Amino acid sequence: MDFEMFSAAHFGALAILVAAIICIIVFRKRMRVPRINRMVRIGLAILLICCEVSLQLSYIRNDNWGVGSLPFQLCSLMLLVSAVVLLWNPKSLYDALFFLGSMGALQALLTPNLDEAFPHFRFFQFxxxxxxxVSAALFIVVVERYRPTFSSVVKAQLWLHVFAIPAAITNVASGKTNFMFLAEKPGTASLLDMLGPWPWYLLQLELIAFVIFLLLYAAVRLLDRLIFVKPSSSAQ
Incomplete structure (x- = not known):
C-alpha cells in the first residue's frame, strides 16, 4: 500500500508527536535531575542512531544501497546532529538543532515524503x-533551557547553507540524487508545490526559512510566558 497523507495512520503518528511534546513539557523539571537527564539523553540518542543504522541496513539487505542512501537530506543530517547534542551537549550546535531540526522535521511530519504505508518498516522508521x-529540539529548550536570540536566527541561516554544501556537491557529482530537494521538488505533495519552478523556489525557500526561524524564535518567547521557564545564563 502507498502512503496516504492525513490517513488514520498519519494522524496516529501525529498524535504520538503531540504526546511526546506534552510529556517533555510536563516532566521537564524531573528531566533536569542529573541521573534522569542522562538516561533521557542517552536513550533518545540511541533511538535516533538506531533509526539511521536500521535504514542503512535495510538498503543493504534489499541490495538497494547507493549514493542516494547517504545521510545528506536535511532531516538525516539533523538526526545525526541531534544524537551528537544529546550525547556530548556541544552548545555550538544548539542553534542548528533547534531551528533546522524543528523546521525540517515538522514539515516532514506534516507532509511526509514517504511511499510506504503502515505497517511497513519505513513507515515506523520515518x-x-x-x-x-522534534523531541531533541524541544528538549534543549524546555529541559536544558536553551534560549535563542536574534543572532541565533542568523546563525541558523548560515548553518543551513553549511549543511547544503555536501548535499549540493553530491547532487551535481552523481546527477541522480536530490538531497535537500536542491535539484528538484519532491515527487510527493509538499509545501514546495506552492513555490515557483527550479531554481527560483530555492531563493523563495531562503526567505521562507528565515521567516520560519523568526516564528520559532517567537514561539520560545511564548513558551516562556505559558510555562514560566526561566532561561539560564549558561544556555545563552
Whole structure:
C-alpha cells in the first residue's frame, strides 16, 4: 500500500508527536535531575542512531544501497546532529538543532515524503526518526533551557547553507540524487508545490526559512510566558 497523507495512520503518528511534546513539557523539571537527564539523553540518542543504522541496513539487505542512501537530506543530517547534542551537549550546535531540526522535521511530519504505508518498516522508521528530532529540539529548550536570540536566527541561516554544501556537491557529482530537494521538488505533495519552478523556489525557500526561524524564535518567547521557564545564563 502507498502512503496516504492525513490517513488514520498519519494522524496516529501525529498524535504520538503531540504526546511526546506534552510529556517533555510536563516532566521537564524531573528531566533536569542529573541521573534522569542522562538516561533521557542517552536513550533518545540511541533511538535516533538506531533509526539511521536500521535504514542503512535495510538498503543493504534489499541490495538497494547507493549514493542516494547517504545521510545528506536535511532531516538525516539533523538526526545525526541531534544524537551528537544529546550525547556530548556541544552548545555550538544548539542553534542548528533547534531551528533546522524543528523546521525540517515538522514539515516532514506534516507532509511526509514517504511511499510506504503502515505497517511497513519505513513507515515506523520515518516517523520515529522525525518525532525524535522534534523531541531533541524541544528538549534543549524546555529541559536544558536553551534560549535563542536574534543572532541565533542568523546563525541558523548560515548553518543551513553549511549543511547544503555536501548535499549540493553530491547532487551535481552523481546527477541522480536530490538531497535537500536542491535539484528538484519532491515527487510527493509538499509545501514546495506552492513555490515557483527550479531554481527560483530555492531563493523563495531562503526567505521562507528565515521567516520560519523568526516564528520559532517567537514561539520560545511564548513558551516562556505559558510555562514560566526561566532561561539560564549558561544556555545563552
Amino acid at each position: 516517523f520515529i526518526a522525525h518525532i525524535g528530532i
